[in-house]
Each structure stands twice: as structure tokens, then as C-alpha cells.
Amino acid sequence: MAKKTTGKKTAKKTAKAGTVRTHAASARTTKKVVRKAGGKAPAKAAASKKIKPGKMVYYFGASMTEGDGTMKALLGGKGANLAEMTSIGLPVPPGFTITTETCEKYYKGGKRLPHGLMNEVHRHMAQVQKETGKVFGDNNNPLLVSVRSGAQVSMPGMMDTVLNLGLNDEAVEGLARQTGNRRFAYDAYRRLINMFGDVVMGVDHEHFEHAFDRIKDKYGAKVDTEVPEQGMVELCEAYKDVYQKRVADPFPQNPFKQLELSIEAVFKSWHAPRAISYRRLNGITGLKGTAVNCQTMVYGNMGDDSGTGVAFTRNPSTGENKFYGEFLVNAQGEDVVAGIRTPRPAEQMAAWDKKSYAQLMKIKTILEKHYKEMQDIEFTIERGKLYMLQTRTGKRTGAAAVRIACDLVKEKLITEKEALLRIPAGDLTQLLLPSFDFKAKEKATLLAKGLPASPGAAVGKPAFTAEEAVERTKAGEHIILVRRETSPEDVEGMHSAVGILTSTGGMTSHAAVVARGWGTCCVAGAGEVVIDAANGRFRVGETIVTRDDVISIDGATGEVMLGAIERVEPSLGGDFAKIMRWADKYRTLGVRTNADTPEDAQRARDFGAEGIGLTRTEHMFFEGERILPMREMILAESTEAREKALAKLLPFQRDDFIGIFEAMKGLPVTIRLLDPPLHEFLPNDEASQQQVARELGVPVEKVRERVARLHEANPMLGHRGCRLAVTYPEILKMQVRAITEAAIECARRKVRAVPEIMIPLVGLKSELAMLREQCEQTIRETRQAEDFAGRIEIKIGTMIEIPRACVTADEIAEVADFFSFGTNDLTQLTFGYSRDDSGVFLPEYIAKEILHGDPFQSLDQTGVGQLVEMGVQRGRGTNQGLKVGICGEHGGDPSSVHFCHKVGLDYVSCSPFRVPIARLAAAQAAIMHG
Numbered sequence: 001m002a003k004k005t006t007g008k009k010t011a012k013k014t015a016k017a018g019t020v021r022t023h024a025a026s027a028r029t030t031k032k033v034v035r036k037a038g039g040k041a042p043a044k045a046a047a048s049k050k051i052k053p054g055k056m057v058y059y060f061g062a063s064m065t066e067g068d069g070t071m072k073a074l075l076g077g078k079g080a081n082l083a084e085m086t087s088i089g090l091p092v093p094p095g096f097t098i099t100t101e102t103c104e105k106y107y108k109g110g111k112r113l114p115h116g117l118m119n120e121v122h123r124h125m126a127q128v129q130k131e132t133g134k135v136f137g138d139n140n141n142p143l144l145v146s147v148r149s150g151a152q153v154s155m156p157g158m159m160d161t162v163l164n165l166g167l168n169d170e171a172v173e174g175l176a177r178q179t180g181n182r183r184f185a186y187d188a189y190r191r192l193i194n195m196f197g198d199v200v201m202g203v204d205h206e207h208f209e210h211a212f213d214r215i216k217d218k219y220g221a222k223v224d225t226e227v228p229e230q231g232m233v234e235l236c237e238a239y240k241d242v243y244q245k246r247v248a249d250p251f252p253q254n255p256f257k258q259l260e261l262s263i264e265a266v267f268k269s270w271h272a273p274r275a276i277s278y279r280r281l282n283g284i285t286g287l288k289g290t291a292v293n294c295q296t297m298v299y300g301n302m303g304d305d306s307g308t309g310v311a312f313t314r315n316p317s318t319g320e321n322k323f324y325g326e327f328l329v330n331a332q333g334e335d336v337v338a339g340i341r342t343p344r345p346a347e348q349m350a351a352w353d354k355k356s357y358a359q360l361m362k363i364k365t366i367l368e369k370h371y372k373e374m375q376d377i378e379f380t381i382e383r384g385k386l387y388m389l390q391t392r393t394g395k396r397t398g399a400a401a402v403r404i405a406c407d408l409v410k411e412k413l414i415t416e417k418e419a420l421l422r423i424p425a426g427d428l429t430q431l432l433l434p435s436f437d438f439k440a441k442e443k444a445t446l447l448a449k450g451l452p453a454s455p456g457a458a459v460g461k462p463a464f465t466a467e468e469a470v471e472r473t474k475a476g477e478h479i480i481l482v483r484r485e486t487s488p489e490d491v492e493g494m495h496s497a498v499g500i501l502t503s504t505g506g507m508t509s510h511a512a513v514v515a516r517g518w519g520t521c522c523v524a525g526a527g528e529v530v531i532d533a534a535n536g537r538f539r540v541g542e543t544i545v546t547r548d549d550v551i552s553i554d555g556a557t558g559e560v561m562l563g564a565i566e567r568v569e570p571s572l573g574g575d576f577a578k579i580m581r582w583a584d585k586y587r588t589l590g591v592r593t594n595a596d597t598p599e600d601a602q603r604a605r606d607f608g609a610e611g612i613g614l615t616r617t618e619h620m621f622f623e624g625e626r627i628l629p630m631r632e633m634i635l636a637e638s639t640e641a642r643e644k645a646l647a648k649l650l651p652f653q654r655d656d657f658i659g660i661f662e663a664m665k666g667l668p669v670t671i672r673l674l675d676p677p678l679h680e681f682l683p684n685d686e687a688s689q690q691q692v693a694r695e696l697g698v699p700v701e702k703v704r705e706r707v708a709r710l711h712e713a714n715p716m717l718g719h720r721g722c723r724l725a726v727t728y729p730e731i732l733k734m735q736v737r738a739i740t741e742a743a744i745e746c747a748r749r750k751v752r753a754v755p756e757i758m759i760p761l762v763g764l765k766s767e768l769a770m771l772r773e774q775c776e777q778t779i780r781e782t783r784q785a786e787d788f789a790g791r792i793e794i795k796i797g798t799m800i801e802i803p804r805a806c807v808t809a810d811e812i813a814e815v816a817d818f819f820s821f822g823t824n825d826l827t828q829l830t831f832g833y834s835r836d837d838s839g840v841f842l843p844e845y846i847a848k849e850i851l852h853g854d855p856f857q858s859l860d861q862t863g864v865g866q867l868v869e870m871g872v873q874r875g876r877g878t879n880q881g882l883k884v885g886i887c888g889e890h891g892g893d894p895s896s897v898h899f900c901h902k903v904g905l906d907y908v909s910c911s912p913f914r915v916p917i918a919r920l921a922a923a924q925a926a927i928m929h930g
């Protein structure tokens with residue numbers, strides 16, 4: 001039987017799921033931008049050239065640059081930033097970007113490269129050749145390029161890359177002569193055959209690995225770098241054999257053929273399952289496709305004077321204004337990102353190559369001043385010369401976002417309002433995360449220490465594959481995903497886990513980047529952890545940890561501990577408090593909370609709630625001694641018997657209300673009268689029914705029979721909400737009496753109480769009119785019985801959660817002091833989707849982009865939103881003083897909060913932990929929409 005849930009279970013996922021931030025500027029995709037490197041006057045040849053509609057390829061290089069940083073929708077984030085970096089004079093290897101629209105055309109045209117694309121590619125390649133003085137596919141002086149994906153929104157590692165394109169049996173010798181390093185040339189060639197075979201032709205990487213192992217054995221090499229030149233030459237032959245065997249064609253020797261197939265492979269990777277999963281999990285929808293960046297290769301693996309690295313201009317975990325990078329000497333970029341080798345911290349770079357480090361520091365400052373934002377960069381040093389390969393806004397934890405925003409204001413780079421807009425409101429949840437109790441940690445058994453990759457304190461049991469993590473999470477376990485390293489294939493498992501632990505990889509490894517983006521606790525590169533996935537365990541020294549053991553990981557320190565360590569709530573202050581103060585300064589929308597206990601009420605007040613927008617009174621009837629009189633009431637055969645049972649519940653209710661009023665100290669408290677169908681209070685199974693019968697001293701048949709009578713085919717559409725008060729007015733009377741007595745008691749204790757009685761699930765004015773009258777009468781009677789003549793103000797209003805109530809809001813408002821939109825039920829009833837059962841089909845709707853997101857998490861603004869807007873307007877039309885709020889789960893969802901601001905609600909109400917999110921989102925809405 002369907003259960004009426006409070007929607008609380010959706011809160012965590014909502015907080016995790018990111019939303020796509022659209023940049024107004026990026027819509028200006030047709031803007032013609034032709035600038036010369038160094039930001040000087042436009043290069044003549046390019047400036048006079050008109051960018052034609054339908055143009056598929058954009059150039060970036062010292063000779064001309066056709067795009068800029070605002071063109072992310074068309075050129076993808078990477079392409080737009082390569083153009084921008086080139087324009088401001090940074091050392092970027094030249095290349096060109098194929099637009100996202102071309103990817104869209106590829107799919108619309110039945111997965112065929114659009115007509116004319118390769119001609120444009122040839123023309124742009126000619127420009128790269130002119131600029132570099134090298135020739136694509138030349139035997140003597142070959143130009144080599146990389147091909148990389150790059151969508152409008154960054155999707156780390158989700159799509160494909162091919163390096164060293166342009167090499168063939170002859171060009172490899174040319175590269176050997178050009179570099180004076182034959183081993184290097186063949187190393188580059190074998191990487192191309194491997195990547196091309198794997199990424200473009202789908203040959204399993206393992207086949208190449210086996211061939212490599214054989215060569216390593218032959219030359220007695222333990223690691224790749226120990227294989228000598230001759231070994232590399234032989235390896236290329238072996239790889240070509242693997243390729244020929246698996247593809248049933250020789251490795252293509254024509255460089256443009258290689259390029260064409262690679263471009264197509266990148267387009268295809270847009271629809272690879274892992275990319276689709278990533279977009280779904282991150283709520284990324286509505287994009288055209290990926291751009292393809294084709295760029296001159298530079299090499300970080302040309303010897304000990306070469307290297308490669310990735311860095312953040314500030315610390316992405318804490319936000320500290322300290323360059324935060326990692327690099328590897330004599331390596332290619334992929335080695336850093338893939339987490340295969342553990343890199344060295346950037347501080348050590350100065351000792352290795354002082355000049356490049358100094359230049360990098362200069363570039364860091366230029367980039368931050370230019371973008372006025374923390375950047376995530378990739379660079380390569382080829383024989384002592386520094387090249388920038390990428391810059392983008394750096395992903396960061398919620399804590400870092402807050403600190404960086406505050407620091408940038410202090411540094412006078414941005415204003416307070418800009419700072420508020422910089423922080424994704426949903427990410428504030430991470431600041432409110434618990435941490436391990438200091439004392440409890442001291443006593444804990446420390447197993448290992450890795451890198452503090454993403455803060456938080458996670459306690460759970462290890463799972464060793466993504467699938468296992470998903471399954472066991474579904475079964476209700478708290479799982480820590482333990483892997484050597486993670487890859488994009490693992491995202492489902494990573495998302496379902498409470499924490500992630502890896503034994504290799506650095507702060508910029510896949511696990512670290514993805515976990516930080518989600519706010520999931522992660523410890524990376526814990527080298528002492530030896531994983532034995534096949535046997536479902538890992539070992540640290542002598543200690544064996546199995547699937548059934550509990551571990552605790554601290555994402556702020558990198559510690560891995562045995563057992564479940566106690567956690568404590570975070571203490572909020574400093575920059576967080578500053579951001580909240582600024583938010584309150586600019587927002588016009590009120591923020592309340594949904595709370596049913598004095599503890600929740602207190603916590604929400606601490607988070608800045610300005611009242612309670614929803615107290616679900618049914619939650620008060622489940623605990624301890626209360627459930628018994630509740631069941632007695634439900635089993636009662638007469639009004640008198642029901643009243644007798646209700647009288648036992650009254651003192652509990654009254655005391656709860658007193659506790660909440662005291663916690664809220666004069667702030668309004670909206671109390672909803674009983675809402676769920678009564679069957680929810682009775683057990684279904686035989687054993688529990690027998691126990692109820694014993695406890696109440698009635699025959700078990702009576703319990704069974706009552707359960708059967710309460711059965712409804714559609715309980716959510718049945719005997720619930722205000723319908724309970726219509727049929728059992730004595731329930732309403734008890735609750736209203738408890739509220740009034742509590743208010744009187746508070747008045748006597750000199751505590752200001754501001755209760756608001758809220759009647760749920762109203763669809764007719766006559767329902768509310770009648771129930772309002774009963775409430776008023778009960779209040780009068782209670783005052784008399786209490787002999788209280790003092791001032792108590794109790795407003796009476798209704799939830800608007802039935803479409804009919806929205807349509808007839810003008811009538812209903814005549815008998816209501818306030819409206820509160822119950823958008824959980826309103827969404828259910830507007831879509832006709834059961835809020836409890838839609839999980840069966842909604843994920844497919846979202847995956848197939850029939851829906852852009854879960855309407856129970858983020859308000860469907862075009863459908864349900866229209867009803868809300870109509871309800872507000874019609875309600876205020878007949879009752880100008882009508883106060884209007886929202887108390888469905890959407891009240892804490894940033895984009896829904898924006899909507900509430902726009903349609904003129906007075907307040908939003910959400911769970912205590914989402915109050916800061918709502919405050920910030922409300923400020924952002926006020927700044928953006930006025």
C-alpha cells in the first residue's frame with residue numbers, strides 16, 4: 001500500500017545534483033571575434049574575413065583567433081577558453097575548434113560528418129601548418145595534433161581524447177630526426193596506435209597491455225620508461241599487429257583519415273553510456289553536443305627538462321589563496337589526470353625548473369585578474385618551454401566557493417553581489433556537513449592516510465566495484481567505494497556511495513575531481529591500502545578489512561580509520577556567516593523551515609530560519625507512548641470513544657507545541673492539522689497486529705478488520721487531509737485546542753507564540769469555510785475554559801496542493817489568512833505521477849530527456865509553476881493581505897526558489913539543513929531578477 005512520505009528522502013539527492021548554470025554571455029554565439037594574439041589590433045587577414053553562418057571550425061593561434069571566452073555554447077568550455085587565452089597573449093599551441101553545432105548536425109544527419117566539414121578542417125590545418133612551420137603527415141617535419149572533446153559544461157574525463165595524430169611509419173622517423181630522439185618518437189607512435197585503437201576503433205586496451213608486457217619481459221623492464229629504443233620500435237610493430245588482428249584492417253597511414261575518424265569518435269563519445277550517466281547525475285540537459293578541439297601537440301615527455309601538470313590557482317578544497325598544483329617530470333598530461341602515477345606538489349617545481357615556474361606564477365596572476373575567478377589549468381613544459389593547454393573555472397567544494405568569493409571581494413576583483421552569484425547555492429550543504437568528533441578520532445585505529453581529496457566524514461562498509469556499491473546502497477547499506485582508482489565508468493557507484501577511497505591518484509585524479517563536484521567525501525591515493533577486489537577485501541599491513549567491516553574516512557585530513565567514528569555537527573562562522581549576512585541584505589523573499597520538533601526548530605533558527613512554514617503534526621503521533629492512544633482513536637467505534645483516546649494525545653501535542661514556540665521565540669509557526677490516511681498508523685503484518693491487539697486489550701480480529709476497512713485503492717487520493725477533519729471533527733478540535741492551550745501557556749510564561757493553523761488538501765472554499773469556523777469556535781471555547789482574556793493571535797489558512805484550489809484560489813482566499821503551496825502533492829496531482837511510485841519510470845523519462853529533471857525535486861515551472869502563479873494572483877485578487885508561501889520540498893531547491901521570488905511569494909519553507917541554501921538562492925534571485 002502506498003505510503004504518504006514527507007519527501008525528506010529526496011533531500012540528499014537534490015543537494016547533490018548540480019544544475020547547469022547558463023551564462024547569458026554564452027548565448028551570443030554568432031558574435032564575430034577576431035583578435036590578434038596579445039590582445040592588440042585584429043590581424044588583417046582575419047579581420048576582413050566575415051564569419052559565415054554555418055561556420056563549423058574556429059581557429060585559435062598567434063596569427064588569428066576567431067572565438068572568445070563568451071562562446072562556450074558554440075565552442076565548448078575548452079575551445080572558448082583556448083581562444084580567450086590565446087587572445088590575451090598566453091603561450092597556447094595553435095589549433096582549431098569544431099563547434100558543438102557540428103556535433104548536433106552529425107547526429108541529426110544520421111551519424112555522418114556534415115558535408116564540407118573536412119574541407120574546413122583542411123583549410124584550418126593549413127593555417128596551423130603556416131603558423132608552426134610543420135606539415136601534417138610530413139615525413140621530415142611532421143605536425144602532430146591532439147583531438148579532444150569539450151562540451152559547454154565541463155565533464156571531467158567523460159569523453160574521448162586521441163593524442164599524436166599525424167604519425168605513421170614514415171613520419172615517425174621524421175619525428176625522430178626532428179627531436180633527435182628516436183625512442184621518444186616510437187613511444188609517441190605506440191601511444192597513438194594504442195589510443196586510436198582503443199578510443200576510435202574500440203579495441204580493448206588489455207590487448208595492447210599484453211603486447212607491452214611481452215616487450216617489457218623481453219627487455220627485463222619493470223616500468224614503461226625502462227624499455228629501450230629498440231623495444232619501442234618492436235612495440236609499435238606489435239601494436240600494429242594487435243590493431244590489424246582486432247580491427248581486421250591495418251592501422252591507417254593517412255593522417256587526415258586518422259583525424260577524420262578521431263573527430264567522429266569524439267562526436268560518438270557524446271552519447272557513450274558513461275557520458276549520458278554523468279549528464280543525468282549532474283542534471284546537465286539541453287546541450288547540443290561536444291565541440292572537438294584539434295591542437296598542435298607539445299610534449300611533456302621529451303626528457304627530464306620536460307614535464308606536465310595540472311593546477312588550481314587557489315586551493316579547491318579549502319579556498320586558500322595558494323597555488324595548488326601537481327606535476328610530473330617527463331610525462332604526458334594523461335598520466336596526471338588518469339591517476340596512474342602519483343604526481344609531485346607544485347611547490348617542488350621551482351627546484352626543478354625555476355624559469356618555467358616563475359612564468360607559470362605570472363600566468364596564474366594574469367588569468368585570475370582576467371577571469372576574476374579561480375582557474376583550473378593544464379600546462380606542459382617541452383624542453384624548458386611552457387605551454388598552456390587549458391584553463392577553466394575551477395571546480396571547488398562549497399567551503400572553497402565561500403572562501404574564494406569572500407577573498408575576491410577583499411581583493412577588490414568582484415563586488416558583494418557578484419560574490420553571492422559565484423556560489424552555487426546547493427553547494428552550501430557541504431559546509432553544513434558533520435566532521436568526526438576530535439576525541440573519538442584520537443581513540444580510533446588509524447589504518448592509512450591518503451590525500452584529503454573532498455571534505456566530509458563518511459562511515460560505511462567497503463564495496464569494491466561500482467555495481468556492488470549501487471546494489472548494496474539500494475539494499476540500505478552505507479557504502480564506501482574502495483578502488484585503486486576510479487574511472488568515468490564508475491560514476492553510478494561513486495554517486496551512490498557515502499564516501500570514496502582510492503589507493504592511487506592525486507588531488508586532481510578522477511575520483512577527487514568528481515567527488516568534490518558532488519560534495520561527496522573522498523580520500524585519494526592512500527597507497528598503503530592494498531585492494532583485493534576479487535576476494536572482497538583490502539589489506540593495510542597486517543589488517544584485513546572485509547565487506548562486513550565498517551570504516552570511517554575523513555575527507556578533510558585523508559585519514560582512513562577502522563570502525564564507526566562518532567560525528568559532530570559543523571560550527572558555522574567566518575566567511576560563511578559573512579555570505580549569509582550579504583545574502584540577507586539583498587534578498588526580499590522570507591525563509592522559513594519545515595520542522596516538527598523543538599530540536600529541528602532550534603537548528604533551523606541557528607541556520608537563520610525566520611519561522612516555521614510547516615509542522616507536520618502526524619510525526620508527533622508515532623513516537624513512544626503516543627502511538628497507542630492514536631491507534632486506540634483509530635479503532636474506536638464511537639465519537640465518545642474517539643474523544644477519549646484523543647484526550648490522551650492532547651497533553652503530548654500541547655507540550656510539543658510549547659517546546660516549538662519556545663524555540664522559535666516569537667517567530668511564526670505554521671501547524672498543519674492531521675494529513676495522512678489513518679491506515680499509516682496501523683501495522684499490516686499479523687505479528688504486529690497481534691501486538692497492537694494485546695496492548696489495547698481488543699481481539700486481533702478487530703484490528704484486522706479495521707485495517708481491512710481502512711484499505712484504499714488510492715490512499716493519496718483518499719480519506720486524508722481536510723477530509724479527516726470533515727469526517728472526524730473531534731480530531732481537529734483536539735489539535736486546535738492543543739495549539740491554543742500551548743499559546744496561552746506561552747503567554748503566561750511571557751514567551752511570545754505566533755501559531756498559524758494550516759488546513760491541508762483543501763479543494764473547495766466550502767471545506768475551508770466550514771473547518772475555519774470549527775477552528776475559531778474551538779479557540780473561543782479553549783480561551784473560555786482556560787479563563788484567558790489576554791492577547792493571542794492565531795491565523796487560519798490552508799495548503800494549496802490540489803489543482804482545483806489553484807484555479808479557485810480567489811474564492812478560497814476569501815476564507816484564508818494565508819496560503820502555503822504544498823508542491824509535493826500539487827506536483828503529484830498535476831502530473832498524475834504518484835510521488836511514491838514514480839521512481840519506477842521517472843529515471844527513464846529523465847535519461848530520455850522527456851523530462852529535464854525530477855519534478856519532485858525541482859519545480860516544474862512551466863506546468864505546476866503556472867498553477868502556483870495563478871493561485872498567487874487569484875488569491876491576492878480577493879484578499880490583498882494574503883500571505884503566501886511554499887512548503888513542498890521545492891522550497892529548498894535553488895532554481896525553484898528563483899521561481900518563488902519571481903512570482904512574488906512572501907516566503908519559502910524548507911528542511912533545516914537547506915535554510916542557508918534558500919537564503920543564498922533568494923539573494924541570487926533578487927540580484928538577478930530585481
Ligand code: PEP
Pocket residue numbers: 005006007614616675801821822823824825826887888889
Ligand atoms: C506538500 O504536499 O507539498 C507538503 C508539504 O505536504 P506533504 O509532503 O506532507 O504531503
Ligand code: MG
Pocket residue numbers: 760801822824825
Ligand atoms: Mg501535501
